Amino acid sequence: xxxxxxxxxxxxxxxxxxxxxxxxxxxxxxxxxxxxxxxxxxxxxxxxxxxxxxxxxxxxxxxxxxxxxxxxxxxxxxxxxxxxxxxxxxxxxxxxxxxxxxxxxxxxxxxxxxxxxxxxxxxxxxxxxxxxxxxxxxxxxxxxxxxxxxxxxxxxxxxxxxxxxxxxxxxxxxxxxxxxxxxxxxxxxxxxxxxxxxxxxxxxxxxxxxxxxxxxxxxxx
Amino acid sequence: xxxxxxxxxxxxxxxxxxxxxxxxxxxxxxxxxxxxxxxxxxxxxxxxxxxxxxxxxxxxxxxxxxxxxxxxxxxxxxxxxxxxxxxxxxxxxxxxxxxxxxxxxxxxxxxxxxxxxxxxxxxxxxxxxxxxxxxxxxxxxxxxxxxxxxxxxxxxxxxxxxxxxxxxxxxxxxxxxxxxxxxxxxxxxxxxxxxxxxxxxxxxxxxxxxxxxxxxxxxxxxxxxxxxxxxxxxxxxxxxxxxxxxxxxxx
Numbered sequence: 001x002x003x004x005x006x007x008x009x010x011x012x013x014x015x016x017x018x019x020x021x022x023x024x025x026x027x028x029x030x031x032x033x034x035x036x037x038x039x040x041x042x043x044x045x046x047x048x049x050x051x052x053x054x055x056x057x058x059x060x061x062x063x064x065x066x067x068x069x070x071x072x073x074x075x076x077x078x079x080x081x082x083x084x085x086x087x088x089x090x091x092x093x094x095x096x097x098x099x100x101x102x103x104x105x106x107x108x109x110x111x112x113x114x115x116x117x118x119x120x121x122x123x124x125x126x127x128x129x130x131x132x133x134x135x136x137x138x139x140x141x142x143x144x145x146x147x148x149x150x151x152x153x154x155x156x157x158x159x160x161x162x163x164x165x166x167x168x169x170x171x172x173x174x175x176x177x178x179x180x181x182x183x184x185x186x187x188x189x190x191x192x193x194x195x196x197x198x199x200x201x202x203x204x205x206x207x208x209x210x211x212x213x214x215x216x217x218x219x220x221x
Numbered sequence: 222x223x224x225x226x227x228x229x230x231x232x233x234x235x236x237x238x239x240x241x242x243x244x245x246x247x248x249x250x251x252x253x254x255x256x257x258x259x260x261x262x263x264x265x266x267x268x269x270x271x272x273x274x275x276x277x278x279x280x281x282x283x284x285x286x287x288x289x290x291x292x293x294x295x296x297x298x299x300x301x302x303x304x305x306x307x308x309x310x311x312x313x314x315x316x317x318x319x320x321x322x323x324x325x326x327x328x329x330x331x332x333x334x335x336x337x338x339x340x341x342x343x344x345x346x347x348x349x350x351x352x353x354x355x356x357x358x359x360x361x362x363x364x365x366x367x368x369x370x371x372x373x374x375x376x377x378x379x380x381x382x383x384x385x386x387x388x389x390x391x392x393x394x395x396x397x398x399x400x401x402x403x404x405x406x407x408x409x410x411x412x413x414x415x416x417x418x419x420x421x422x423x424x425x426x427x428x429x430x431x432x433x434x435x436x437x438x439x440x441x442x443x444x445x446x447x448x449x450x451x452x453x454x455x456x457x458x459x460x461x462x463x464x465x466x467x468x469x470x471x472x
Contacts, residue, residue, distance in 0.1 A: 147380070147381075148381075151364060151377045151380060151381055152367070155367050155368060156367065157367065161363055161364060161367055164356070164359060164360045164363050165360040165363075167356070168353045168357050168360065168385075168388075168392070169388050169392075171392055171396070172388075172391050172392055172394075172395035175395040175396065175399040176398075179398070179399060200391075211380055214301075214376075214380055215377065215380050218373055218377050218380065219373065219377070
């Protein structure tokens with residue numbers, strides 16, 4: 001447990017000191033989402049219809065952009081190897097790294113999302129649903145992405161490889177995340193979507209760190 | 222007999238060498254019989270006409286593409302648990318064939334869809350999950366080819382194959398969910414009318430042919446991988462020298 005807290009604090013501190021990088025990912029999120037009206041036209045009804053989906057896709061891409069950094073610095077400096085050799089349970093500090101990564105890159109996306117919701121003229125309730133769905137779903141993106149980041153650690157072209165590995169796995173998150181807003185707007189009720197998103201996050205929380213540790217051991221050996 | 226006897230490349234190499242021609246011949250015979258049955262004996266479909274005959278290739282390819290992914294996940298699990306090199310080699314040998322069948326299924330599906338549905342592609346649940354399966358295959362192949370160290374490539378590939386296999390049902394379920402929400406009355410494949418017996422037999426024969434082809438091709442491929450990986454060992458060098466001498470004698 002102590003390793004969890006220590007690594008979490010350290011990673012958050014490192015993220016805070018390099019906050020420029022985080023702002024780049026956030027700016028990317030906003031820019032991708034703002035590009036769509038230029039592509040599909042600024043017809044308000046159409047924008048309202050595609051808004052939630054666009055925000056989700058942009059969030060997915062933005063979280064992908066930040067992923068290679070998750071383990072890369074520690075890998076280069078050799079810290080990762082030392083931590084794997086230490087008697088501390090690896091799952092605990094890997095989970096701390098993922099948590100810190102989500103707090104630094106996932107949570108800002110959730111906080112900026114209402115702004116994009118306004119740009120797409122979503123009603124207040126829909127924006128609220130979008131944020132809740134993002135809050136439940138972005139941890140899942142970080143957890144799945146961490147496996148990909150660990151597998152591609154130190155490889156040439158890791159970024160694009162990561163996209164190929166992680167994006168198909170994230171389709172369910174997209175389906176339920178964007179679907180929640182549509183369901184709410186359609187009056188079907190969003191309970192099922194949010195439960196599935198939360199349940200998926202819980203399942204990934206239980207399983208993904210183990211896969212991630214296995215992948216890290218493969219990468220450094 | 223010890224189950225692990227053939228887990229070593231040295232003992233498996235000659236066995237695979239004996240099995241490849243058997244399954245290759247079997248695949249050719251089954252495919253010939255299946256195609257004959259499918260294209261000449263089976264009756265024309267009442268609703269779809271002749272175009273339905275593409276199912277004799279399409280359905281076995283789709284089955285195989287899904288099944289091969291499961292087999293890859295199985296060998297990956299075996300490889301990670303027992304630390305057997307051969308299991309990882311099997312996974313890698315199977316992947317290109319799986320990707321190929323997946324592509325064939327998508328391609329023939331598109332060719333079938335144009336005359337039947339009037340479009341090459343619809344975002345139907347089955348089509349979409351097949352497409353995602355194709356991406357999973359590409360991801361696996363890209364990952365193992367990007368890593369130069371074979372040991373790391375094997376194990377990284379095994380992890381992503383297992384993660385993918387856990388995700389396949391989730392993806393399939395979510396896509397079905399999404400599909401029913403977005404387009405309620407889409408064209409459905411599932412209400413297939415009862416099939417004529419000859420059609421069923423043709424399809425079964427083609428499915429068996431696909432099995433035999435997969436076994437033959439993946440064993441041939443795994444032989445290549447074994448020789449490449451073990452090229453510094455005595456048996457592999459002897460094997461390569463023998464193959465070289467035979468090639469020289471023919472030339």
